[in-house]
Amino acid sequence: MTGEEGRVELRLTVDGAERTASIDPRSLLLDALRDELGAIAPKAGCRTGDCGACTVRVDGAIAKSCLRLAVADDGCEVRTTASMAVGGELTPLQQAFWDTNAFQCGFCLSGMLFAAEDLLERTPSPSETEVREAISGNLCRCTGYDAIVAAVLSCAAPPVRSSRGA
Amino acid sequence: MIPARFRHVAPADLGGCVAALAEGGRVLAGGTWVLPEMSRGESAPAQLVDLRRAGLAELTATADGLQMGAMCTYADLLGSGPVAEHAPLLRTMAGGITGGWALRNQATVGGAAMAARPQSDVPAALVACAAVARVAGPRGARDIPAAELFAGAMRPSLAPDEVLAGFRVPSAAGAGSGYVKLKRGGSSWPIATAAAVVRLDAVGLCTEATLVLGGVAAVPVRIDVSALLGRVVVDDDVRAVTAAVADALPEPWGDVLAPASYRAAVAAPVARRALSAAVADAEEERA
Numbered sequence: 027m028t029g030e031e032g033r034v035e036l037r038l039t040v041d042g043a044e045r046t047a048s049i050d051p052r053s054l055l056l057d058a059l060r061d062e063l064g065a066i067a068p069k070a071g072c073r074t075g076d077c078g079a080c081t082v083r084v085d086g087a088i089a090k091s092c093l094r095l096a097v098a099d100d101g102c103e104v105r106t107t108a109s110m111a112v113g114g115e116l117t118p119l120q121q122a123f124w125d126t127n128a129f130q131c132g133f134c135l136s137g138m139l140f141a142a143e144d145l146l147e148r149t150p151s152p153s154e155t156e157v158r159e160a161i162s163g164n165l166c167r168c169t170g171y172d173a174i175v176a177a178v179l180s181c182a183a184p185p186v187r188s189s190r191g192a
Numbered sequence: 193m194i195p196a197r198f199r200h201v202a203p204a205d206l207g208g209c210v211a212a213l214a215e216g217g218r219v220l221a222g223g224t225w226v227l228p229e230m231s232r233g234e235s236a237p238a239q240l241v242d243l244r245r246a247g248l249a250e251l252t253a254t255a256d257g258l259q260m261g262a263m264c265t266y267a268d269l270l271g272s273g274p275v276a277e278h279a280p281l282l283r284t285m286a287g288g289i290t291g292g293w294a295l296r297n298q299a300t301v302g303g304a305a306m307a308a309r310p311q312s313d314v315p316a317a318l319v320a321c322a323a324v325a326r327v328a329g330p331r332g333a334r335d336i337p338a339a340e341l342f343a344g345a346m347r348p349s350l351a352p353d354e355v356l357a358g359f360r361v362p363s364a365a366g367a368g369s370g371y372v373k374l375k376r377g378g379s380s381w382p383i384a385t386a387a388a389v390v391r392l393d394a395v396g397l398c399t400e401a402t403l404v405l406g407g408v409a410a411v412p413v414r415i416d417v418s419a420l421l422g423r424v425v426v427d428d429d430v431r432a433v434t435a436a437v438a439d440a441l442p443e444p445w446g447d448v449l450a451p452a453s454y455r456a457a458v459a460a461p462v463a464r465r466a467l468s469a470a471v472a473d474a475e476e477e478r479a
């Protein structure tokens with residue numbers, strides 16, 4: 027599969043579409059997505075795994091794409107935040123971020139939205155502590171985090187009451 | 193983009209990984225440590241031997257504890273019933289790893305052990321659990337107790353052509369555990385950690401006690417707490433066996449996070465808190 031100048035073919039499903047690209051095998055997943063596949067929702071921030079701006083889902087699991095070798099993910103299914111809104115309709119979580127002013131520059135959104143979505147799937151009615159814990163590992167330099175926490179909490183399902191409850 | 197060229201191979205089994213590594217290069221596990229190093233140009237191996245397809249992520253209960261593949265992630269530990277039952281210390285440790293779930297989904301226990309960084313949670317926790325590493329290499333397989341797995345800062349005791357396959361962890365079911373770490377802020381690396389395991393018998397006498405410190409020296413430091421054995425452990429006992437832990441440090445570790453003198457100063461209180469927590473947990477287990 028080695029082609030021109032030692033490039034290799036990478037096959038990925040990106041936001042539902044099967045894509046192939048001829049990439050330099052030294053590319054990180056982040057570089058392949060942004061530079062070769064035009065998927066620019068994940069941002070290049072720290073490149074050390076600290077900031078979370080490059081977060082995507084790989085085969086369903088949230089992951090920091092700067093910590094992954096693209097060729098190692100050959101054949102995987104990648105989702106970026108670009109696929110969250112369907113037909114221009116924001117998800118309730120995205121709408122909550124919008125309504126709460128939970129972002130300004132938007133650089134941290136891939137990390138924050140995926141971390142929050144991942145939390146709400148596992149824990150539909152999280153506490154504030156759980157929200158703060160879940161979005162840790164993602165740096166925001168605009169909001170001071172409180173608005174983000176408020177946005178996520180506003181999406182929490184009402185706590186389930188036991189039918190035998192008081 | 194990683195500046196230097198390298199070859200990436202992902203063999204389908206452990207034997208294939210060992211054969212590939214015989215040609216040189218570096219193992220790639222979760223990549224959370226090795227890829228940033230390569231991106232920064234601090235490491236330029238000719239080859240990366242990717243363990244991801246080699247089936248080393250099993251995490252199962254055995255007759256006497258756990259079998260934990262080197263490729264188990266922190267998220268795997270947190271989601272595992274057998275870990276909660278047989279190695280609650282590892283669960284607590286994994287729950288305190290920073291970087292968020294995206295990091296926990298990817299970073300492996302084997303990778304953290306083999307990175308062998310002093311300011312890391314995993315090495316001391318493995319020693320406290322009395323984990324035994326299974327290592328494969330061109331000269332065959334061998335077992336290395338976790339206490340002998342760390343030769344120095346950033347230096348595991350494996351040969352460069354050996355691969356860590358996984359760990360056997362004896363069951364700590366029924367024992368109490370305590371894990372305490374001191375760090376500068378929410379997302380920073382540990383400055384000092386202490387991992388403790390305490391087992392009490394039916395009348396409350398201590399039958400087993402382990403205390404291991406991390407972050408305070410180049411490698412994990414086991415503290416002699418045998419004075420607790422056969423006793424009903426009270427606060428003064430815990431205080432007594434942890435008072436002089438700083439003297440047990442061969443050479444306190446110092447780095448950008450904290451100088452050696454600071455680590456020596458905080459070792460005792462961190463040790464005391466972990467041991468107290470383990471005793472309290474063991475009392476609860478007994479009740």
Ligand SMILES: Cc1cc2nc3c(=O)[nH]c(=O)nc-3n(C[C@H](O)[C@H](O)[C@H](O)COP(=O)(O)OP(=O)(O)OC[C@H]3O[C@@H](n4cnc5c(N)ncnc54)[C@H](O)[C@@H]3O)c2cc1C
Nearest residue numbers: 075221222223224225226290291300303304306312313356
């Ligand atoms: C944002 C962030 C936050 C973090 N927070 C913490 C924290 O709170 N506490 C903490 O202790 N650590 C923390 N870490 C470190 C993290 O635990 C390690 O980076 C990770 O566990 C290493 O595992 P990996 O699978 O990614 O290893 P890799 O990066 O793939 O490998 C690490 C090293 O081990 C070698 N290696 C890996 N597996 C094997 C094997 N099976 N056999 C032989 N050699 C092998 C590799 O060649 C390499 O030298 C953090 C890291 C990041 C990026």
